[in-house]
Amino acid sequence: MVSFIARRLIVSVLLLLGAAFIMYQLTALSGDPLEEYYQSRLPNREQLMAARIERLQLNVPPPLRFFLWLGGAAKCVVPFIGACDLGQTAQGQPVLQLLPQAMNATLQLVTASTVLAIVVGLIVGIVSALRQYTTFDFVMTFISFLLFSLPSFWVGILLKEFIAIGFNDFLSDPIVSPLWIVIISLASGLIWLGLIGGDLRRRLMVFVISGAATAAVLTYFSVSDWFTHPSLGPVFMLLMAAGIGWVLTALMAGIKNRRALLTAGIQVAIAYVCYFALQGLLNISSIYTLLILGLITIAVAWLTGYLVGGPDRGVNIRVGIFTALLSAGLILIDRLMQAWPTYSNLSAINGRPIATVGSQTPGLVGDIWVQGVDSFTHLLLPTLTLMLISFAGLTRYARAGMLDVLSQDYIRTARAKGMPERVVIVRHAFRNSLIPIATIVASDFGALLGGAIITEQVFAFSGMGAMFQRGLTLPDPNPVMGYFVVIAISAIVFNFIADMTYSALDPRVRVRA
Amino acid sequence: MSLEPEINTKVSASGDVAPLTEGMSQGRLIWKRFLRNKVAMGSLVIFLAIVVLSLSASGVFGMQGWWKWKYNELVPLENGGAPTLSLIPEWLGGDGIHLGNHPFGQTLIGIDYFAMTMRGVQNSLIVMFIIGILSAVIGTVIGAIAGYYRGWVESALMRFTDLVIVIPVIVLGAVVGKIASEHFKGLGVIGLSIVLGLFLWTGLARLVRGEFLTLREREYVDAARVSGARDARIIFRHILPNAVGVVIVSTTLLMAAAILLETGLSFLGFGIRPPDVSLGLIISQNQNAFSTRPYLFIWPGVFIVAIALTVNFIGDGVRDAFDPRQSRFVARKMKEPADS
Numbered sequence: 001m002v003s004f005i006a007r008r009l010i011v012s013v014l015l016l017l018g019a020a021f022i023m024y025q026l027t028a029l030s031g032d033p034l035e036e037y038y039q040s041r042l043p044n045r046e047q048l049m050a051a052r053i054e055r056l057q058l059n060v061p062p063p064l065r066f067f068l069w070l071g072g073a074a075k076c077v078v079p080f081i082g083a084c085d086l087g088q089t090a091q092g093q094p095v096l097q098l099l100p101q102a103m104n105a106t107l108q109l110v111t112a113s114t115v116l117a118i119v120v121g122l123i124v125g126i127v128s129a130l131r132q133y134t135t136f137d138f139v140m141t142f143i144s145f146l147l148f149s150l151p152s153f154w155v156g157i158l159l160k161e162f163i164a165i166g167f168n169d170f171l172s173d174p175i176v177s178p179l180w181i182v183i184i185s186l187a188s189g190l191i192w193l194g195l196i197g198g199d200l201r202r203r204l205m206v207f208v209i210s211g212a213a214t215a216a217v218l219t220y221f222s223v224s225d226w227f228t229h230p231s232l233g234p235v236f237m238l239l240m241a242a243g244i245g246w247v248l249t250a251l252m253a254g255i256k257n258r259r260a261l262l263t264a265g266i267q268v269a270i271a272y273v274c275y276f277a278l279q280g281l282l283n284i285s286s287i288y289t290l291l292i293l294g295l296i297t298i299a300v301a302w303l304t305g306y307l308v309g310g311p312d313r314g315v316n317i318r319v320g321i322f323t324a325l326l327s328a329g330l331i332l333i334d335r336l337m338q339a340w341p342t343y344s345n346l347s348a349i350n351g352r353p354i355a356t357v358g359s360q361t362p363g364l365v366g367d368i369w370v371q372g373v374d375s376f377t378h379l380l381l382p383t384l385t386l387m388l389i390s391f392a393g394l395t396r397y398a399r400a401g402m403l404d405v406l407s408q409d410y411i412r413t414a415r416a417k418g419m420p421e422r423v424v425i426v427r428h429a430f431r432n433s434l435i436p437i438a439t440i441v442a443s444d445f446g447a448l449l450g451g452a453i454i455t456e457q458v459f460a461f462s463g464m465g466a467m468f469q470r471g472l473t474l475p476d477p478n479p480v481m482g483y484f485v486v487i488a489i490s491a492i493v494f495n496f497i498a499d500m501t502y503s504a505l506d507p508r509v510r511v512r513a
Numbered sequence: 514m515s516l517e518p519e520i521n522t523k524v525s526a527s528g529d530v531a532p533l534t535e536g537m538s539q540g541r542l543i544w545k546r547f548l549r550n551k552v553a554m555g556s557l558v559i560f561l562a563i564v565v566l567s568l569s570a571s572g573v574f575g576m577q578g579w580w581k582w583k584y585n586e587l588v589p590l591e592n593g594g595a596p597t598l599s600l601i602p603e604w605l606g607g608d609g610i611h612l613g614n615h616p617f618g619q620t621l622i623g624i625d626y627f628a629m630t631m632r633g634v635q636n637s638l639i640v641m642f643i644i645g646i647l648s649a650v651i652g653t654v655i656g657a658i659a660g661y662y663r664g665w666v667e668s669a670l671m672r673f674t675d676l677v678i679v680i681p682v683i684v685l686g687a688v689v690g691k692i693a694s695e696h697f698k699g700l701g702v703i704g705l706s707i708v709l710g711l712f713l714w715t716g717l718a719r720l721v722r723g724e725f726l727t728l729r730e731r732e733y734v735d736a737a738r739v740s741g742a743r744d745a746r747i748i749f750r751h752i753l754p755n756a757v758g759v760v761i762v763s764t765t766l767l768m769a770a771a772i773l774l775e776t777g778l779s780f781l782g783f784g785i786r787p788p789d790v791s792l793g794l795i796i797s798q799n800q801n802a803f804s805t806r807p808y809l810f811i812w813p814g815v816f817i818v819a820i821a822l823t824v825n826f827i828g829d830g831v832r833d834a835f836d837p838r839q840s841r842f843v844a845r846k847m848k849e850p851a852d853s
Binding site (some may be wrong): 016145167 | 533588672675676677679680681682685687688689691694695696701769773774777780781782783793797803804807810814816818821822825826829
């Protein structure tokens, strides 16, 4: 094992060096950093050119210049030989100063979209595998092919126009017209009908119930001015938390498991009490308070699950922790919603909350909740753009993986020995179908860090992609190389993690030591 | 369903009795399976329609197209540049079905937008086909050599492939596109697609190599070798025809990705440059005019999606036709052996 990792490490470093060399030469070929001066009529043109030549060492031929650059970059890895140096931009700013900001912005963007894409993609993929060759499956297949074929810049601009501007316009007069209520309710009824399935009678019931519920909720929102003053409120809070507890217990333990249901119920009750008790604390919270509260939530859930006891404490604890975390999430969402009117009435926002450019409102003053709403409104559209596209691929993988697992002999065995269908799907099939997905997700994460170039451009997001694009347009080789080093290392590391997870999860795959 | 294999008792060993039904070749079987796939056939028809429309409208190889305006011809603005396309027949209260003078409208300076879109579609198709053909040829040759000869040839070629794969496609495409516009200005679209094609073969090479590694161990390859066939004959006559499914399928899917890559690069400013037209470029030029002139933005996007979607469906149909057992989008990690 150790020798495998060591060999893998050496190969990776060599690969990285080689790829960096290729990249450096290609970037050097892609244009002359002095080009902007050739046409310029500035009196001090000669000095400016000389300074840039000096700064970027342009008098050294590119193959040799690479080694000068490498000498500086090596100091980042090897200790005690001097300060880390990734070169300077054409304007003389050290690349190393630019990187952290850019990485921070991109990470925010990429993490949310990847996590969402994974959750939604897995659910949709697995449901369409379970309902193979139904209308739902065909529609989802078509949608994922469609999303696969969408150019991200086009989607981005469409979202900007329809969601941002449309929603902002809607907010100035937040009344949902009866026609839209009917359309949305029909759509929601159809979606639930497809998701839940069953015989004709059950389908009709699902359709009617979900459609009516949607219509009722929409009418309530519209009448009570919910869109400008959103909040979950005590009633919705209780309904949703209880719903989460019920669904999680049904999925993870089976509703017949009374002890798990009890654990979930206790979590919901605690969350509901906290919803009222903690508002004062939340008002003055910082990000660290929230972290500590999160840890306490997990600890309490674990303890309840343990104390409820029974033959299988593990199940209780899992159900408890997930229920507690999701209910805590509800409390946070409610608190963010409470900050919404304040945010939307700020002079900098002026009643048009959904932003189309940038990663934050410049010069925004406000507590953590207002800041949180601000990041949300800025991240919403780019996250959606990125999500739609990676969702398409993940759904296909999840569906294929699930179908593959469902045709295995051990599934037939499990059914034959009388396991409930829930156990067969959740315990036997779902867990095993996650093995190949885990590797795809890991390598996706690595790729996403660099893959947001187009989305960042559409939404004027100053992350890694923007840094690369600016660097290449000028052209300015050092930021391009800085960008490349970060994404290449993350790609290699995540691929390594992917292989390791695969061999850890699947005992049939052994690394060749 | 009987478990016994069906044995055609009519065929005798001497072969002088003709079989009752004529056996079909592998190619015909695949073709019939593809014809039966309605989605793929529908996509093929739509795709061909788009190809014919774009080529005939703006002309090709210096020939004159049937459309009256050119993509770089300034025409006086008509009715503020509004689109004249009408699809609602008169008996429904519309203006009747007609194209009008400028079906997709005009740009701010008066260029006919239909001509521009058609030119963009044509350029995208050119890029797509050149990238597809180039990567298929290079990838197949490199993968075949690596998989067939193994040893140091394989390590050298595959390590080189790994080197290129480390660089993400969009980054590589952007840098290479910039190089193309810097050094191959005269060649324009063709230059761009050739340079891109020279770098996008890596995924295909890996797949072909994997296929060759398994196929070269088959008995019929041993038989060919024993009977004195040269390497070239074994590669081209014996192994390659059996690996052609992988090549065709991944080339089709690569072509769909190439359309998105080209339009994306042109959008960023690293692909096709003005005065020539690309769908990505005209979207980028008109993105700020969206609220006032949405047609300048919708049409190029619709064509990009239509091309990419139909090519993806065709690729999927081809995959099903070549290997009906294989489900769509089989996770690639599950098929690849753990590579060190």
